[in-house]
Amino acid sequence: MPTRLAHKRAPLLEALRALHHQPHTTFTPPGHRQGAGTDPRVLDALGADVFVNDVLLTGNLDDRASRGGLLAEAEDLMADAVGADAAFFATCGSSLSVKAAMLAVAGRSGSLLLSRDAHKSTIAGLVLGGIDPRWIRPRWDPELHLAYPPSAEMIDHELDRNPDVGGVMITSPTPYGTCADLASIAATCHEHGKPLLVDEAWGAHLPFHPDLPTWAMDAGADLCVVSTDKMGAGLEQGSVFHVQGDLIDRDHLAACADMLATTSPNVLIYAAIDGWRRQMVEHGERLLGDALDLARSTRQRLAVLPGVTVLEGRLLGAEAADDLDRLDITMEVGGLGISGYQAADWLRENRQLDVHLSDHRRIEAQFSIADSCETAHRLHSALTDLIEVAPRLPRAKPVHLPEPGELQLDIAMSPRDAFFSAAEDIAPEDAIGRVVAEQVTPYPPGIPVLLPGERITKPVIDYLTTGKQAGMFTPDPADPELGTLRVVA
Numbered sequence: 001m002p003t004r005l006a007h008k009r010a011p012l013l014e015a016l017r018a019l020h021h022q023p024h025t026t027f028t029p030p031g032h033r034q035g036a037g038t039d040p041r042v043l044d045a046l047g048a049d050v051f052v053n054d055v056l057l058t059g060n061l062d063d064r065a066s067r068g069g070l071l072a073e074a075e076d077l078m079a080d081a082v083g084a085d086a087a088f089f090a091t092c093g094s095s096l097s098v099k100a101a102m103l104a105v106a107g108r109s110g111s112l113l114l115s116r117d118a119h120k121s122t123i124a125g126l127v128l129g130g131i132d133p134r135w136i137r138p139r140w141d142p143e144l145h146l147a148y149p150p151s152a153e154m155i156d157h158e159l160d161r162n163p164d165v166g167g168v169m170i171t172s173p174t175p176y177g178t179c180a181d182l183a184s185i186a187a188t189c190h191e192h193g194k195p196l197l198v199d200e201a202w203g204a205h206l207p208f209h210p211d212l213p214t215w216a217m218d219a220g221a222d223l224c225v226v227s228t229d230k231m232g233a234g235l236e237q238g239s240v241f242h243v244q245g246d247l248i249d250r251d252h253l254a255a256c257a258d259m260l261a262t263t264s265p266n267v268l269i270y271a272a273i274d275g276w277r278r279q280m281v282e283h284g285e286r287l288l289g290d291a292l293d294l295a296r297s298t299r300q301r302l303a304v305l306p307g308v309t310v311l312e313g314r315l316l317g318a319e320a321a322d323d324l325d326r327l328d329i330t331m332e333v334g335g336l337g338i339s340g341y342q343a344a345d346w347l348r349e350n351r352q353l354d355v356h357l358s359d360h361r362r363i364e365a366q367f368s369i370a371d372s373c374e375t376a377h378r379l380h381s382a383l384t385d386l387i388e389v390a391p392r393l394p395r396a397k398p399v400h401l402p403e404p405g406e407l408q409l410d411i412a413m414s415p416r417d418a419f420f421s422a423a424e425d426i427a428p429e430d431a432i433g434r435v436v437a438e439q440v441t442p443y444p445p446g447i448p449v450l451l452p453g454e455r456i457t458k459p460v461i462d463y464l465t466t467g468k469q470a471g472m473f474t475p476d477p478a479d480p481e482l483g484t485l486r487v488v489a
Contacts, residue, residue, distance in 0.1 A: 095121035109166030149180030175445035177328030178321030186220035208284035341471025418452035
């Protein structure tokens with residue numbers, strides 16, 4: 001295994017720097033030849049360095065057979081940094097990594113136990129792999145209208161009922177920062193001889209500070225997928241698989257990932273993952289500690305603003321989350337008489353401030369190692385201004401919020417069969433009782449309200465149509481405005 005001294009290295013970054021000093025003449029992609037053929041107007045907008053560093057991994061940065069082992073060394077260093085047995089880099093985002101993990105674990109058995117609050121990428125994995133979902137009902141707060149990860153007891157019960165599944169998949173942290181009791185869930189899965197997969201896209205930073213929630217590998221999970229762009233300092237689309245134990249066939253996982261991934265991975269994304277790992281090993285605890293302190297003081301300042309309720313303790317408890325990433329600051333703005341959609345739009349249009357997510361009553365600001373007293377002050381100042389103008393904004397349009405049981409829809413067909421079936425587009429009111437053939441996903445956070453194969457009900461139609469009128473964004477359906485829904489013919 002790598003020594004501590006080895007973590008001072010970043011093999012991919014170092015190879016890129018070496019290439020600057022001894023550039024190669026290439027007759028290979030990319031066709032821009034490190035920017036030589038790029039339109040000057042593009043260089044002006046994107047910067048020349050983007051193109052200088054956009055090179056082939058195999059056949060340029062490394063030789064045609066990857067004899068330098070640059071990527072393998074970087075992956076070994078990442079696994080060592082976080083205490084995993086192995087790590088695999090990916091450049092198509094955790095959305096692809098989640099699909100590959102699902103195929104590797106459930107492709108043979110044909111079924112997977114997973115929570116219904118899964119991300120849209122998980123639903124895509126069900127469709128692509130023809131995997132039969134055995135749904136776990138998430139815990140639900142009917143007052144806040146928020147879903148929390150399921151408990152170990154719930155998973156134990158479902159594994160007794162579904163002993164044939166290939167494994168269990170949980171999302172933790174959720175986009176709101178709430179976390180499952182992964183240690184208890186992992187122990188339960190292993191008692192049943194099943195691997196635990198964790199969609200930990202929002203938790204790449206968790207291994208690097210003791211005051212953050214327990215990360216999946218430390219909790220005993222067998223495989224987790226993290227996004228190094230979300231809470232790390234990597235580039236968009238950077239993702240890593242972490243694996244440990246003997247319940248995951250690593251060669252098969254690598255084959256599944258290779259089958260879905262691009263054959264032209266972006267070296268910029270790889271190198272950014274490599275550099276972020278080194279930064280976290282050397283400085284992560286200090287940087288994340290500073291970010292946590294800043295988020296804590298900012299939360300205290302925001303909590304006294306009139307009409308704004310900062311959620312923290314309410315998100316924790318026996319029927320809520322087991323832990324909370326306190327770099328996420330979730331705020332209720334309903335007391336201002338406006339929706340989260342309106343708040344997000346006003347902050348962007350009038351204060352050039354973008355929040356992480358918004359829903360019918362909340363906004364969320366997500367802090368990272370890049371934040372400072374200045375950015376925290378901008379957030380506080382912008383919210384203070386929003387409070388002042390809120391009485392002059394249109395009142396929030398009401399959203400019909402279904403009862404928890406009304407969100408548990410009957411499954412009439414497998415997601416794959418429904419998605420690829422002959423379909424027709426009909427008015428939402430005419431779709432009640434029909435089987436949906438597409439995803440309908442408010443975004444963010446990206447959790448489908450309807451997924452292929454479910455039978456549509458009136459409460460869900462009422463929720464979606466009133467949500468759209470209130471400002472909900474649904475990019476997935478064939479008609480994003482929900483004038484029609486695609487159903488099985």
